[in-house]
Amino acid sequence: MAKIAFLGAGMMGQPMIRNLLRAGHTVVVYNRTVDKARELEKFGARVAATPKLAATGATVIWSSVTNDAASAAVWAGDDGALEADLAPGAFAIESSTVSPDWVLHLRDLAVARGLRFLDCPVAGRPDVAEAGQLKVFAGGSAVDVDAIRPILAGVSKGVMHLGVVGSGITFKLIYNVMGAIQVAACAEGMFACEAAGIDISVAAEGFSAGATGSPHVVRHARYMAEGVHEDPVQFSGRMRIKDFDYGIQLIESVGAQSVIGHAARSVFAQMVEHDMGDHNDSELIDTLRRAHRRNGK
Ligand SMILES: NC(=O)c1ccc[n+]([C@@H]2O[C@H](COP(=O)([O-])OP(=O)(O)OC[C@H]3O[C@@H](n4cnc5c(N)ncnc54)[C@H](OP(=O)(O)O)[C@@H]3O)[C@@H](O)[C@H]2O)c1
Structure with a gap:
């Protein structure tokens, strides 16, 4: 089972996190508005005060936030996830709907920190996320996509591999x-x-x-x-x-x-x-x- 740092407990993040917990993973949640993260404690999540604290020691760091600025804040801001003491070879997954330019920049930052980066935006509304039926459009190497499939299966019944990093978004x-x-x-x-x-x-x-x-x-x-x-x-x-x-x-x-x-x-x-x-x-x-x-x- 993975040790997941999940960044963003919004409409999509909340049901995704619940399903990852149901699948047996450990999930540490960061959300800018901490009360939304706290709602997940009763499902077994732990709450971290910063993305950096959430990501420390995680084997998967996974983000679902609004846009490029929000993604930049949780990954690369002060106390961002990329500042953490990272587990070697951990996965970095960006599921937010952001721009391809930002995804490629984020990949460079993540790879420089020794992470295996995938863009995995999702299709389906929060009710579909609650049912664990999201579609995932994955961009990354075939090896990385195959390695992460068992974890993506916690939120999705359909993972499509579109090609290299950036193809998913x-x-x-x-x-x-x-x-x-x-x-x-x-x-x-x-x-x-x-x-x-x-x-x-x-x-x-x-x-x-x-x-x-x-x-x-x-x-x-x-x-x-x-x-x-x-x-x-x-x-x-x-x-x-x-x-x-x-x-x-x-x-x-x-x-x-x-x-x-x-x-x-x-x-x-x-x-x-x-x-x-x-x-x-x-x-x-x-x-x-x-x-x-x-x-x-
Ligand atoms: N809703 C859908 O049907 C749907 C479907 C597929 C994909 N998506 C995509 O999934 C992503 C999340 O969508 P959502 O529906 O969950 O949105 P949401 O409910 O509005 O949640 C947005 C999340 O981003 C965080 N955030 C926003 N600005 C931030 C900043 N500057 N710094 C740190 N965190 C910030 C919010 O934190 P706070 O709680 O503090 O505001 C919240 O956790 C988006 O990219 C969206 O396009 C949505």
Whole structure:
């Protein structure tokens, strides 16, 4: 069993940590807001005051935090995990959705400290994480990915190896841009039905049953039709914008285009403009209603 230092006990980190504990691993948790880490003590976690203390002696150091700045803080900040007295050959895993540039920089920092680095971003919301059913998009050497599979199995039933370090986050960002485009299309389609006088519960049924019914559309059309959204928020409008920004930048950096990505980002940007950035992404339809009213329709 591994001795895991887990950095970040947010919406994703909490269920991932619970599942790692259930799988029999030792987990020491660091979270910037310590109360969230303390909630995990009753499941058997220990709490550390800094990432450095959490990582000391760990065989796996694993992070799930908001963005590049948060990842930099927990790994490379004052009292960051990379400052710890590290176990030789320990694994460093970054599961946050961050930029590929940061992942490659972090790999260099981790390797310089003798760690085996993998990017392992995950797909699936907190409820999927709770069920231990996340998809993991792994980037790293085949040897390292195979060595870490038994531990990833604690949070995932599907580990895909995409290639060298950086490939996992590259795929994840493109995957998230595609997914968010579907959510934006769902909100626009549902609201267009409402504006045209169609009952949106019937519209949700139609979109879900037809060729339009991707898992994203099925899930979000139901929330939009019922007017009942995930509480607590599982994925906010602001998180969508963060992923679009990293994702579109990546897509364009390899000379590909993201015309629809830019358009869908501008739809989500309206959530922030309407002070709804911290609301669940399915509440995008309410932003469209507000914009419609503002336009005097
Ligand atoms: N939610 C989803 O459905 C989902 C699905 C797949 C992937 N993801 C990705 O998984 C990662 C975590 O998401 P989440 O939903 O768990 O987010 P969350 O609930 O908002 O948690 C964010 C975590 O990052 C920490 N953090 C933020 N800024 C920090 C800083 N400057 N220094 C140190 N810690 C900082 C937070 O600490 P505090 O508690 O102190 O704020 C918290 O532990 C993100 O990269 C997200 O894109 C999310």
